[in-house]
Amino acid sequence: MSWKLPDIVSPSGDIFRQALRRQTELTKPPGSLGRLENLAARLAAMQGSGRPSLERIWISVFAGDHGVAEEGVSAFPQSVTREMCRVFTAGGAAISVLARQIGAVLEVVDAGVAGPLASPGLVDARAGNGTANFTRQPAMSEAQRDRALAAGAEAVSRAKRYGALLFIGGEMGIANTTSAAALACALLGVGPERLAGPGTGLDGAGIRHKCEVIETALRVHGEALRDPAEILRHLGGFEIAALTGAYLAAAAASLPVLVDGFITTVAALLAVRMHPVCAEWFLYAHRSAEPGHRLVLEALGAEPLIDLGMRLGEGSGAAVVVPLLRAACALHNEMATFAEAGVSGG
Template sequence: MTKPSSLRNLFSDTPSMQKQFQTLIDAVQPVDGTLTEAAQAHLDDLTKPRGSLGRLEEIALQFVRATGCLKPVLTKKKICCFAGDHGVAIEGVSAFPAEVTPQMVYNMLSGGAAINVLASHSGADLDVVDMGVNHDFPETEGLVQRKVGRGTRNIAEGPAMTEAETLIALMAGAGIALSAHEAGYHLLGTGEMGIANTTPATALYAVLLGIAPETIAGRGTGIDDQRLEHKKTVIRRAIEINQLHCGTPLGTLAALGGFEIAGIAGFILGAASVRLPVVVDGFISTAGAVAAMKLCPASSGYLFFSHLSNEQGHRTVMESQGVRPILDLDLRLGEGTGGALAMHVIEGAIRIYNEMATFSSACVAGKEGE
């Protein structure tokens, strides 16, 4: 099993980690807008009225730009569910105890979670990544050991992570994406598991996007009104206590984030560095995506936001980024479930783009006047 100390040995010191992380950021290039005209012409030549497949055409265009390929391939998919515990759970901000995090990881590893069912249904492979669960797991098929620590520190009392720990988590996530690219995957998806993680996610949104936390703090696992007000108080306290650490996106992620959220951010950056599109799941995964976009704005073009979460505040976050998620099913589970469902839509868009006949090839008359 990979111990936290062995992960730290990958980097000799913080300046070295910062240099490697900057190299990763520099490798992320904007999506290829030069392909837009040719891809749009191909879509317009398909045997249908122009634009009649709506967002499927938009998705296909984005996929072409992201991959840099006019004839994109999409046959191999993987979802990575990042898991981590949070010190802030001790504040009673969740309806479930922290022990549920490792229990749910075991449930995923045994095939019993919602993400197992939906990933299988979408034809996606699934890995569970231990970024920082307060439990030692045995070596198990489908488990990727990248533990940085046994849960974060309590953000209501100080920073969740050190900058060094955050960089380790970011680079670990990036490494997982790069390994997936080397293994031939064409589309990746994010998921997460971590009791109390809507609290750090909300704090991150508040600081990174300048949104009042009271307007986006939600019920998470189903807390009542009294506990929701307490949760808002905890988030406000965390932001106030950590304000001196939040001068940069990296500092904010370290102070208010989580090991799994940082892992997701790194996963996105690693994928973007090799032009590998990523499907972002719900409220927590979006926090990792926002962190990634703040660290490297060019990464945004590689992201497909899978669904509008039913968690309060997700709509506000999506609107602030000018994003219209693919699905709206009132989901609020996480795990990667929305991402798995959205993969069906994305794959359908690419199959339309690649497999549908064109007017020029099918001897079908086009619209008069064109």
């Protein structure tokens, strides 16, 4: 697989304005449906249709392992990544349940788990046997980074062939909150104490140790952290790179993206830093309980749709939000206008 930065154009401004105008004609006081009105208009513009629809949804969960797990930054052993991939494909994980609830296609992509997996239904797009320990060397080579970015783009190609109208990316990888926090530190120029959180369940001492590990990595790589692609190569994970590639490819393919939590939002920030226009194709599902998520959302100027204290990952928070988006579309498409209903005041 090869990868290059795609060309991306903005959603249709004309359709967005037409959709907003329709909202003013519906049988309700102007603005009374709050953010649902703008959501429907944005989805209409992204889909290039005055009647947005979310009948077909695609979820890709990317899995990868992290060499930095050697530093004891997670409450769980690295073997959990492999075990959870099997739970995903067997249909027993949270995202598996939620995908069934919303009628979405769910695929699980091995972007670089430590050791090949022989699990039925798993998509093999491996960039390596987990990343290197980034406290000692770059997490990945240029070729591995590009292979992982391409894995995300390939997932979007599958989604487009299916006819997906919305793309959700999820992730799995023990120690990936450490990688995401390190990436955010480098991208935002702030210290790890503002971005590192409990992840899978670290206590206060564990979080302080995670901060020390990230500080070491930032110091080791120093001036090499020049641009988003190099920051990703030095501090990222294969699943985070795949998410970044998927978000860029989705924007290039005019496919709306619903971004999940902390790790996926860091991938979105990477994508936006690589190609700013892609931000116009992203909706943000929820505010994670992971403390660094708020800062990354602020950097993107993003306002998530819900805050339920979730921090599971997998794309679960995004899947929970899909019924809300469907409600916005249904209201936009099916409500009568003042003229149609013969109601005064339109």
